[in-house]
Amino acid sequence: xxxxxxxxxxxxxxxxxxxxxxxxxxxxxxxxxxxxxxxxxxxxxxxxxxxxxxxxxxxxxxxxxxxxxxxxxxxxxxxxxxxxxxxxxxxxxxxxxxxxxxxxxxxxxxxxxxxxxxxxxxxxxxxxxxxxxxxxxxxxxxxxxxxxxxxxxxxxxxxxxxxxxxxxxxxxxxxxxxxxxxxxxxxxxx
Numbered sequence: 001x002x003x004x005x006x007x008x009x010x011x012x013x014x015x016x017x018x019x020x021x022x023x024x025x026x027x028x029x030x031x032x033x034x035x036x037x038x039x040x041x042x043x044x045x046x047x048x049x050x051x052x053x054x055x056x057x058x059x060x061x062x063x064x065x066x067x068x069x070x071x072x073x074x075x076x077x078x079x080x081x082x083x084x085x086x087x088x089x090x091x092x093x094x095x096x097x098x099x100x101x102x103x104x105x106x107x108x109x110x111x112x113x114x115x116x117x118x119x120x121x122x123x124x125x126x127x128x129x130x131x132x133x134x135x136x137x138x139x140x141x142x143x144x145x146x147x148x149x150x151x152x153x154x155x156x157x158x159x160x161x162x163x164x165x166x167x168x169x170x171x172x173x174x175x176x177x178x179x180x181x182x183x184x185x186x187x188x189x190x
Contacts, residue, residue, distance in 0.1 A: 017129070019051045019166055020070040024077040026057055030144045031085075031137025031151045035077045038133075038158045041179050051166060072129040074165055076158065078151070079134035086150030087136040088157040090165065092129075133161045156180040 023039025026032045039055045047053070079089070135154045139147075147155075159180040163173050 017050065017071040018069065019072040019074065021051065021053045021074045021076065021162060021166075022056055023053060024056050024058065024075065027145055028143055030139035030142060030146060031135075031148055032078050032140055033145065034135045034137060034147060034151050034155065034158070037147070037155060038076050038135075038162065038180075041155070041159050041176070042162060044179055045172065045175055047166075047172075072131070072166075074131045074133065074162055076133045076162060077135075078137040078140070080137060080140060083136040084150070085136055085138040085148060086154040088154045088161055089132075089134050089136075090161045091132040091134070092165075131165045133158055133165065 021039070021042060023035040023042070025035035025037075027036050036055050036057075039053050042053045043055075083089070135151055135158050137148065137151050139151075156177060159176045160173060163176045168176065
């Protein structure tokens with residue numbers, strides 16, 4: 001068995017899915033930076049070699065190569081849907097294409113457009129299996145690097161959600177929990 005993954009993530013003869021975890025956000029606009037914060041934690045973990053974490057300031061055309069080459073794509077981003085601040089959701093498949101990120105200034109195209117363009121670039125490849133982990137934010141109109149307390153508190157759940165999507169084993173889940181709760185004091189707006 002591959003370290004960090006449970007048996008359910010292995011396909012056939014131990015082929016692993018090329019997975020791209022795209023963590024999106026603008027760190028200078030309070031809660032919009034939550035995707036980047038989650039990505040920084042994930043980058044510090046011992047993820048398998050076929051899992052790649054990328055930080056991106058926006059959902060845009062510059063991500064086409066990463067999306068077109070992935071077998072599995074996990075998007076991590078802030079959202080503004082009217083849910084209580086700090087709510088963490090996980091979506092998959094076509095439901096994501098209908099998702100509309102709340103911080104629209106950090107998105108030059110929609111998820112549906114990005115996926116369609118990626119398919120056009122590589123029409124012979126099967127479309128990536130698509131997952132989304134979002135954290136409901138509240139502060140999207142002011143500049144600042146601190147997250148709201150509700151969003152800051154949701155980071156461990158968002159990290160765990162990503163790790164569960166990729167099929168992390170108990171050891172990697174524990175490492176994610178430890179990394180996402182370390183140093184949280186004083187990093188949010190009070």
